[in-house]
Amino acid sequence: MPIGFSNEEIMQTIKMVEAENLDVRTITMGISLLECSDENPEKVYQKIYDKISKSAENLVKVGEEIERDYGIPIINKRIAVTPIANILGSCKTDNYTFAAKALDAAAKNVGVNFIGGFSALVHKGMTKSDEILIRSIPEALSVTDLVCSSVNIGTTKAGINMDAVKLMGEIIKDTAERTKDKDGLGCAKLVVFCNVPEDNPFMAGAFHGVGEPEMVINVGVSGPGVVASVVKQNPGIPLGILARKIKETAFKITRMGELVGIEAGKRLNVPFGIVDLSLAPTPAIGDSVADILEGMGLERVGTHGTTAALAMLNDAVKKGGAMASSYVGGLSGAFIPVSEDAGMIRGVEEGSLSIEKMEAMTCVCSVGLDMIAVPGKTKASTISAIIADEAAIGMINKKTTAVRIIPVPGKDVGESVVFGGLLGRAPIMKLSDFDSSEFIARGGRIPAPIQALTN
Secondary structure, eight states: OOOOOOHHHHHHHHHHHHHSOOEEEEEEEEEOOGGGOOSOHHHHHHHHHHHHHHHTTTHHHHHHHHHHHHOOOEEEEEEEESOGGGTOTTOOOSOOHHHHHHHHHHHHHHTOSEEEEEEEEOSSOOOHHHHHHHHHHHHHHHHOSSEEEEEEEEETTTEEEHHHHHHHHHHHHHHHHHTGGGTTGGGGGEEEEESOOTTOOSSSSOOOOTTSOSEEEEEEEEOHHHHHHHHHTSTTOOHHHHHHHHHHHHHHHHHHHHHHHHHHHHHHTOOEEEEEEEEOOOSSTTOOHHHHHHHTTOSSTTSTTHHHHHHHHHHHHHHHHHHHOSOBOSSOEEOOOSTTOHHHHHHHHHTSOOHHHHHHHTTTSSSOEEEEEEETTOOHHHHHHHHHHHHHHHHHHTSOEEEEEEEETTOOBTBEEEOOGGGOEEEOOOOOSSOOHHHHHTOSEEOOOGGGOOO
């Protein structure tokens, strides 16, 4: 049944697009690569390249057509594939960088912005293939341009794989070093998850889950500027009423995203999967989640009350999305990446926002510590400890949490790094001076919490 829109809704959407930075952040095509297994790396490379090139040959063209036909900006066209570790178990090699090169070449061939799925799911343990993939990440991200990587190290049902957590601290350090000529940019394309969703359209964490169909279209919609406008137009009203107004706005944004997703699926002859309504900021002025929180009455993001304001925002966004579509998925909520949000950058630079406060905020937002730049001298064990803390929040609260952290080679607190584009710039954040290495060295597995016993 087609989605119907009133004239008033159409005019509201036009205003959101023209004045409030509303956009479809991404149309992401999920593609299964399970048929690409082979013992021979060269054959795997060709199978991956051919499958993606054929499946996504019209993705960019269709995205641009929908953008023209509906007047809605579609910022990115992306691809997510089966976690590569899942298809290379029989491949006779001890390095999977060749597969990353195949992904990169195919992505460039079809013209997408990024491709995700150089990934492994190791929340309960690592197979040989998983470990090879993880150890290949630093090289893979240093020799490719469009490939994104993710590793899931914990779930509420399985607990936290602390051996994988320890290893990922080392991998992140190595990735930063191998891309030091770009200020550790490789780490911006690497994320470590707990409770990872299998239908997330956003990078760097997108992959095509094993429960997904052969191909699927997932859409990520973003509109921090739209929500900020609603907040600023309603000063002083009770928070419950403000939450309702945010929910109504999220409803409209989600309907627009679902329309685009269904239309893209129809034109590509691929089933529509989900719409992910996530308030994903950009460095542009007026496109900030921090601005929404400050519009509620906080002098600066990070001050006392920030976690409560973010909890209300995240909940209202989810409720509005769920009312608008039966197929809301992915992450759906509010993102708080430092480098990609002008208000978050301002909070760090003015001293209102610390990594400890951000950790508290991740208890109630969509993901976790995102695009955090830290001193290049930070030890691998410290990064692992930060990952463990975030994973514990996700595990206990039955929610997705993640860490995307960049130990910037040669930089220290007081300096900043510029990544450019949607990745923005980041002040180097201070970490604790105290050590966590003995805790991380213990390894093993943190058991699943009592909340896991739901059967």
